[in-house]
Amino acid sequence: MTEIEEARVFGPGMRWLAGAMTVACAVLVGPSAPDALVGGSRPAGAVREVVPHRVMTWNLCNPCEQSNAHRAAEIAAYAPQVIGMQEACAGDVARIRNELARRYGLVYHVAYGSVLQDWGRCGGVPWNPDGYGQALLSAAPMTDRVTVEYPDGGSEDRGYMAVTTSVGGRPVRVFNTHLAERRQESVRADQVGVLAAEVARHDRAIVLGDFNAVPDAPELAPMWALATDTDSWCHPSPADGCRTTTDWHSKFDYVFLRGITALEHHVQPSAYSDHHLLETDLDLGQGVAAAPGTRRKR
Template identity: 25%
Template sequence: MFKKLLSVCAAAILAVGAGAAPAAATPDATSVRVMSFNIHHGADPADNLDLERNAEVIEDSGAEIIGLQEVDNHWSSRSDFEDQAAWLAERLGMHYAYAANLDRDPAAGQTERRQYGTAVLSEYPILRTENHLLTNIEYEVRPTEQRGLLETVINVEGNHISFYNTHLDHQRSEQRQSQMKEILAISEEMDRPTVLVGDLNAVPGTPEMETVLSQFSDVFEALGQPDDFTYPVENPNRRIDYILTKGQIEPVSAEVIDSDSSDHLPVIADLEVSQTPNGLNR
């Protein structure tokens, strides 16, 4: 059954007997499988549209929270004017949040606004969502495309995690460095366990990656898998799609999924999220 985006908040009440000292709480850990997937508007490298293939990749992976990039919403005939985030959420029976980084007037003969951006799918309730439009440097030649950071707070079996999804500039390291600094400024305000996923259009060791790794940990690097490449699909030779974490999160395993349903290979990771001793992660 289709689950629309929810704004629900759960509260836990801890009762302590009169005159008795509260027992020391033992932090609990929750397992969750996350994914980052640039779906290329539902098209394969030859630009053959088939959103069902993307749904099958997600379904077969067992991913519970997914960050999607290059997601169309009534964009054009290239994706049959589909609301792709809503379609995938209904197909997979998940909650979702959509963030339009490009938002234009309807195409000729259409009534819905043309939008292009990112999305989060989740088996767990999405408590809050906000899209942060990132600042563009104004270049006279080859101007940059508007990019954003989709922020969600997700209740994973009582543990609240901040889950961020982004798709950074593909042309200039300078622009990506600026975007990374903004992402860090936004995410550092949260004290809960945090996951950042996305197509970062940067390989390990670049200045923009060094910037983000000043606060986040690269799951694939932490697990000794720095050469698990994600692009291009055929004979991949670089890693530009990431799952990054900070706070009380431990990586257990990570994998690049072999699929030709897009022009990027999706990545998944199993994570252990620790609960704070005093209850829910807020």
């Protein structure tokens, strides 16, 4: 984490205090307490490099009190170039990032897009709670970071973040968002309008996130007008070709692509979240959808 990123998460003049208190609270109340028991050297056969054309989105589930060592292992199995996380506590993201480097040799830069400072979900201390929202990990440096809070978050403040980074050796604008909860369709419609207006400014973009809406939901229409889903069989109408991404058998998680070709994607249920991991391999040299059945490049 850079000094700038730390300052944005923890607040001016509070980093030394937050660091000390986080260590103590991790044992007592933090959602990552089990990680204190995880140690040892990097396992045999550990991943040693990322797949440069692979991206992933994953809602971590919060509060779920899962081990960040287990979360890191799930990510390391795919070793994506870029990972977008939702329902992420800044402290958990830092621990996941450290585990990926220490145990698997996967070194990532981190950018936070937190829109809440939350004691109940993320721990910390009442006067300096941990940041909660979205985060991006990228094997390449990230520039031009923006964090936007939607004018209406619904039952909880929500927003999006965006960075410019490298995927497949080419620069691309990457967005990460989490829309309003279920049964808040009108709120999500306004949020998609804000997000789509920004995505439309870029000829090449990747939009990761939990949209809390099925593919044929009317509020997603502006996104479908700009981009395609990484799954070439998935369309808003009919939507029966879309693979589900949650434990309740709905597709809420998306990798929307604008000006980029999807090679193949994979949806993997996880024991550590109520959302599945969604990862995809991309070809940034073209701007048309790949034909169904394109083989994965590993």
